[in-house]
Amino acid sequence: MKYVSTRGGIAPVGFIEGVLMGLADDGGLLVPEHLPQLSRGTLEQWRGLSYQDLTLELFSLFTGDEIPRTELKAMIDESYATFRHPEVTPVRRLNDDLYLLELFHGPTFAFKDVALQLLGNVYSYISQQTGSIIHILGATSGDTGASAIAGVRGKPGVRICILYPEGRVSKVQELQMTTIQDENVLNLAIDGTFDDAQRIIKELFGDVAFKQRYHLRAINSINIVRILAQITYYFYAYFRVTEERPGSNISFSVPTGNFGDLFAGYLAKRMGLPIERLVLATNENDILVRFVQEGEYRPAAFRGTYSPSMDIQVASNFERYLYYLYGEDTGKVSGLMSEFRAQGFLKVPSADQEQVQADFAAHSVQNDACLDTIRQTYQDTGYLLDPHTACAVTAAGTLTSAAGEVSVSLATAHPAKFNEAILLAGLEQSFPPEIAALFNLPQRQQLAPATTEAIAGRLRDFFGAATDAAQLREELLLGERDRV
Numbered sequence: 001m002k003y004v005s006t007r008g009g010i011a012p013v014g015f016i017e018g019v020l021m022g023l024a025d026d027g028g029l030l031v032p033e034h035l036p037q038l039s040r041g042t043l044e045q046w047r048g049l050s051y052q053d054l055t056l057e058l059f060s061l062f063t064g065d066e067i068p069r070t071e072l073k074a075m076i077d078e079s080y081a082t083f084r085h086p087e088v089t090p091v092r093r094l095n096d097d098l099y100l101l102e103l104f105h106g107p108t109f110a111f112k113d114v115a116l117q118l119l120g121n122v123y124s125y126i127s128q129q130t131g132s133i134i135h136i137l138g139a140t141s142g143d144t145g146a147s148a149i150a151g152v153r154g155k156p157g158v159r160i161c162i163l164y165p166e167g168r169v170s171k172v173q174e175l176q177m178t179t180i181q182d183e184n185v186l187n188l189a190i191d192g193t194f195d196d197a198q199r200i201i202k203e204l205f206g207d208v209a210f211k212q213r214y215h216l217r218a219i220n221s222i223n224i225v226r227i228l229a230q231i232t233y234y235f236y237a238y239f240r241v242t243e244e245r246p247g248s249n250i251s252f253s254v255p256t257g258n259f260g261d262l263f264a265g266y267l268a269k270r271m272g273l274p275i276e277r278l279v280l281a282t283n284e285n286d287i288l289v290r291f292v293q294e295g296e297y298r299p300a301a302f303r304g305t306y307s308p309s310m311d312i313q314v315a316s317n318f319e320r321y322l323y324y325l326y327g328e329d330t331g332k333v334s335g336l337m338s339e340f341r342a343q344g345f346l347k348v349p350s351a352d353q354e355q356v357q358a359d360f361a362a363h364s365v366q367n368d369a370c371l372d373t374i375r376q377t378y379q380d381t382g383y384l385l386d387p388h389t390a391c392a393v394t395a396a397g398t399l400t401s402a403a404g405e406v407s408v409s410l411a412t413a414h415p416a417k418f419n420e421a422i423l424l425a426g427l428e429q430s431f432p433p434e435i436a437a438l439f440n441l442p443q444r445q446q447l448a449p450a451t452t453e454a455i456a457g458r459l460r461d462f463f464g465a466a467t468d469a470a471q472l473r474e475e476l477l478l479g480e481r482d483r484v
């Protein structure tokens with residue numbers, strides 16, 4: 001399998017080169033050169049597989065022969081052995097028409113663990129096989145950072161720097177990142193929003209000389225592995241729900257910020273999973289909902305909400321969707337992205353908007369409605385939703401469904417991560433012991449201005465010495481090999 005850029009400016013690359021490249025060197029995002037197509041027969045054969053074995057079948061379609069199957073299986077098994085639930089991503093029935101796909105049983109209690117446990121092991125594998133230096137640079141609105149750090153902390157040959165918006169993540173998210181004492185971890189709390197953090201890292205990845213000099217690697221959904229690893233749970237949930245509700249039409253409602261999770265569902269559908277509808281649920285930061293409804297993609301003023309991980313204006317994976325919307329026409333995508341950079345917005349003609357509306361139903365959830373859903377669901381079922389999941393559940397309930405349609409809302413985080421919202425909803429919870437323990441630990445982080453120059457300076461200090469030492473080691477090894 002090869003990977004191409006949404007902007008068409010690089011030669012196709014293999015899986016490992018794609019993982020290491022992260023952001024495509026022309027500034028675009030990598031996508032598979034072709035999407036595997038799965039028949040109904042194959043789906044039926046896979047129905048009985050464990051989560052791990054299903055991941056092996058799906059993920060190996062994308063790694064091709066670059067990772068031997070036995071090693072890939074070992075990597076997948078190791079990644080999901082860290083989860084607290086034997087099914088990894090179990091499905092739970094809330095009522096006849098609504099199921100939850102629980103994605104928060106990993107080490108940091110958020111869906112990001114599903115992909116980042118695996119990506120951490122993929123990086124270790126690549127580092128051992130190819131000797132590549134792994135210097136991870138990531139931006140987070142709270143969950144990706146904690147999860148990526150958990151995936152690589154203490155791993156030899158790996159260093160990680162995470163940028164997060166100071167004061168705009170939940171207390172538990174902040175603690176999950178900043179109480180890690182390993183020397184290979186640097187947390188930079190920036191004086192800005194998640195969008196600033198994402199813009200800065202994209203600018204640094206876009207400076208190819210800087211990226212190569214410091215061996216920068218991506219763990220955000222910029223990295224195509226993140227998306228590929230998230231495809232599995234759409235298949236897994238589809239199998240579980242259709243076992244209980246044979247013959248029903250399955251829709252997924254997905255709380256959306258950077259558009260990675262929903263995009264994974266979109267790819268699953270394009271690969272042949274019979275998904276009835278994909279519901280795009282946002283909070284008050286509703287740029288994607290306005291795009292679906294009005295055809296215009298235009299950032300608005302930042303809104304702080306009760307679901308802070310989705311406080312995002314510019315959604316990274318939107319560019320990947322444009323690539324498919326325009327029939328894989330890289331020239332068209334390049335043009336639209338240039339337009340967006342130049343004007344600050346882009347607009348699609350109404351004929352294309354029809355296709356967008358066929359691909360997604362969309363709903364943005366106001367703060368009060370989010371709390372109402374948390375409260376009401378708890379009263380009706382005894383189940384405590386986190387505020388991101390509550391946005392998905394609200395959207396699923398708001399958009400009229402067809403007869404025989406069963407909705408699966410993605411439960412992307414454990415409510416303990418967002419106790420601020422739970423208290424505002426007038427409810428109380430007890431924390432899982434892993435989270436309760438964080439409150440007693442010392443924190444380690446640095447403040448930084450939200451400018452690319454300032455962050456580049458911090459990275460030179462953090463990655464520079466390791467880069468020089470690793471390069472020296474590489475040169476010595478090469479020298480010895482030459483002498484032999």
Ligand SMILES: Cc1ncc(COP(=O)(O)O)c(C=O)c1O
Pocket residue numbers: 110111142143144221255256257258259260261262309310388389412413
């Ligand atoms: C808990 C939670 N739910 C939903 C989302 C949205 O996912 P995505 O960014 O893939 O759209 C995020 C992060 O973005 C998150 O952390």
Ligand SMILES: N[C@@H](CCOP(=O)(O)O)C(=O)O
Pocket residue numbers: 139140141142143144145219220221222257258260309310316
């Ligand atoms: N909500 C995310 C934002 C980053 O998204 P990613 O999927 O591109 O890593 C977070 O929690 O950091």
